[in-house]
Amino acid sequence: MAADSSLEFLKSVKGVILDMCGVLYDSGEGGGRAIHGSVEAVKRLMDSGLMLRFCTNETQNTRERFVQKLRVMGFDISVSHVFSPAPAVVQILQKRHLRPHLLVHDDLIPEFDGVDTSSPNCVVIGDAAEKFSYQNLNEAFRVLIGLEKPVLFSLGRGRYYKETDGLKLDVGVYMKALEYACDVQAEVVGKPSSEFFKTVLNDMNLQPHEVVMVGDDLVNDVGGAQSCGMKGLQVRTGKYRPSDECDPSVRADAYVDDLSAAVDAILTNR
Amino acid sequence: MMARRTLKAVLIDLSGTLHIEDTAVPGAQEALARLRQAPVAVKFVTNTTKECKRTLFERLRGLNFDLQQQEIFTSLTAARNLVEQKAVRPLLMVEDSALEDFTGLETSDPNAVVIGLAPDHFNYQTLNKAFQLILDGAPLIAIHKARYYKKKDGLALGPGPFVTGLEYATDTKATVVGKPEKGFFLEALRDLNCSPEEAVMIGDDARDDVGGAQNAGMLGILVKTGKYRPADEGKINPPPHLTCASFPEAVNYILDHLLGSK
Numbered sequence: 001m002a003a004d005s006s007l008e009f010l011k012s013v014k015g016v017i018l019d020m021c022g023v024l025y026d027s028g029e030g031g032g033r034a035i036h037g038s039v040e041a042v043k044r045l046m047d048s049g050l051m052l053r054f055c056t057n058e059t060q061n062t063r064e065r066f067v068q069k070l071r072v073m074g075f076d077i078s079v080s081h082v083f084s085p086a087p088a089v090v091q092i093l094q095k096r097h098l099r100p101h102l103l104v105h106d107d108l109i110p111e112f113d114g115v116d117t118s119s120p121n122c123v124v125i126g127d128a129a130e131k132f133s134y135q136n137l138n139e140a141f142r143v144l145i146g147l148e149k150p151v152l153f154s155l156g157r158g159r160y161y162k163e164t165d166g167l168k169l170d171v172g173v174y175m176k177a178l179e180y181a182c183d184v185q186a187e188v189v190g191k192p193s194s195e196f197f198k199t200v201l202n203d204m205n206l207q208p209h210e211v212v213m214v215g216d217d218l219v220n221d222v223g224g225a226q227s228c229g230m231k232g233l234q235v236r237t238g239k240y241r242p243s244d245e246c247d248p249s250v251r252a253d254a255y256v257d258d259l260s261a262a263v264d265a266i267l268t269n270r
Numbered sequence: 271m272m273a274r275r276t277l278k279a280v281l282i283d284l285s286g287t288l289h290i291e292d293t294a295v296p297g298a299q300e301a302l303a304r305l306r307q308a309p310v311a312v313k314f315v316t317n318t319t320k321e322c323k324r325t326l327f328e329r330l331r332g333l334n335f336d337l338q339q340q341e342i343f344t345s346l347t348a349a350r351n352l353v354e355q356k357a358v359r360p361l362l363m364v365e366d367s368a369l370e371d372f373t374g375l376e377t378s379d380p381n382a383v384v385i386g387l388a389p390d391h392f393n394y395q396t397l398n399k400a401f402q403l404i405l406d407g408a409p410l411i412a413i414h415k416a417r418y419y420k421k422k423d424g425l426a427l428g429p430g431p432f433v434t435g436l437e438y439a440t441d442t443k444a445t446v447v448g449k450p451e452k453g454f455f456l457e458a459l460r461d462l463n464c465s466p467e468e469a470v471m472i473g474d475d476a477r478d479d480v481g482g483a484q485n486a487g488m489l490g491i492l493v494k495t496g497k498y499r500p501a502d503e504g505k506i507n508p509p510p511h512l513t514c515a516s517f518p519e520a521v522n523y524i525l526d527h528l529l530g531s532k
Contacts, residue, residue: 129394130394130395131394132393132394132397133392133393133394134389134390134392134393134427135389137392137427137431138389138426138427141418141425141427141431142424142425145418145425159438159439159440159441160401160439166398166402167398167401167402167405168398169394169397169398169401169435169439170439172438172439173397173401173435173436173438173439174435176431176434176435176437176438177427177431177432177434177435178431179434180417180430180431180434180435181417181418181427181428181430181431182417183417
């Protein structure tokens with residue numbers, strides 16, 4: 001690919017953050033499958049000398065299990081380079097001396113090992129899927145409404161996601177339900193929160209303008225990255241919709257067909 | 271000086287206004303009987319998500335109130351009427367005890383969602399089903415949007431949070447049919463051949479009964495029984511047309527001041 005003047009902003013790039021689901025792989029039966037060309041694209045980035053980190057709102061698995069799943073698909077990724085909401089919220093809980101009531105997926109529970117959950121003074125919700133029963137939501141509600149100043153953390157704020165058997169409600173829906181019930185505003189941990197992206201930037205030791213984020217979610221990936229000063233590329237895979245390219249509120253710095261094309265653009269123009 | 275209105279209809283709230291749990295408000299039966307002597311239509315209007323009309327009717331009859339089942343208009347009736355007007359087939363997320371008010375409606379292969387208070391239906395699977403229907407264009411009809419309610423063992427989530435969640439997921443707005451919606455009061459008057467200006471509402475809830483009715487163009491009378499708390503009358507603007515001790519006083523006022531003949 002020849003250098004393209006509209007991609008000049010890539011000249012100063014020293015680091016890349018990749019979203020995972022919808023960019024590296026499509027979720028589905030047996031954990032999903034790699035998107036064509038993405039395994040090689042990740043390898044090329046790793047060999048390029050650019051800093052590389054991964055950023056996901058995945059909360060149905062611990063990072064260890066998640067990375068293991070990706071290894072099976074052919075991605076060679078180390079756990080320490082993956083940033084997800086659960087470890088981020090654990091840091092916040094420790095810093096603020098909070099004891100959470102957890103409404104999260106069973107497979108995420110190990111991320112909270114060592115966290116004091118006795119007499120909770122805040123609530124953490126993640127994508128709990130089948131565990132989002134009336135009973136469980138009511139328990140979280142009762143904890144919140146019983147607090148003098150309710151504190152609610154939401155691991156992401158997605159509306160829904162796609163699975164092989166159709167669209168599924170995401171954590172944001174239940175976050176909204178609890179916000180309405182208790183008249184509180186949740187603190188969102190994960191994309192698109194700036195705090196979350198800043199943690200990744202700190203780890204890379206780079207300035208925002210030196211980093212480009214590649215994702216399939218216009219609001220959470222591209223918009224989130226842009227609002228903390230990074231560039232955002234949207235790939236036309238995963239949950240991408242053609243209407244994203246004329247969205248009135250978020251405009252990606254560039255749209256590319258897939259991760260392979262994104263890596264071509266980055267490596268050619270830097 | 272305001273021109274005297276002709277009064278054609280009186281809407282009366284049930285719980286908190288005519289009775290509190292299993293006890294009638296003192297003098298309420300007799301006051302209702304006096305009101306019935308006057309040339310006005312009477313309707314009983316209430317927000318309910320789990321009690322069907324028959325249950326409400328039997329409770330009031332048990333307390334010796336003189337009324338007919340068809341004089342009761344509830345948020346469930348309002349939801350049913352809306353479903354019929356739209357000619358849609360609803361997925362009914364209401365408790366079994368409320369289903370009776372929806373008998374006869376076609377509910378197979380649903381293309382609408384009616385959501386009441388139904389903890390048994392508020393599981394991930396059913397909410398996903400509702401979500402997918404709404405995404406496909408099904409209207410979302412909410413009986414009401416209460417945040418929570420009080421149970422013997424503590425507070426419990428009402429339908430409001432679930433309605434709000436579905437609204438967020440689908441980027442749509444629910445049509446709310448219960449009090450204090452303007453449409454609720456207009457629908458209650460529909461078969462009485464009476465405009466809102468010709469009707470008065472009596473209730474113990476300043477916002478849902480009185481505020482809602484006045485917003486629809488009716489007069490509102492707040493009674494200091496049931497859930498009434500001091501200073502409630504100051505919580506709505508404009509204030510209630512009248513605030514009085516209880517239902518019998520409200521009836522006296524109507525007979526003396528709102529009906530032409532003394």
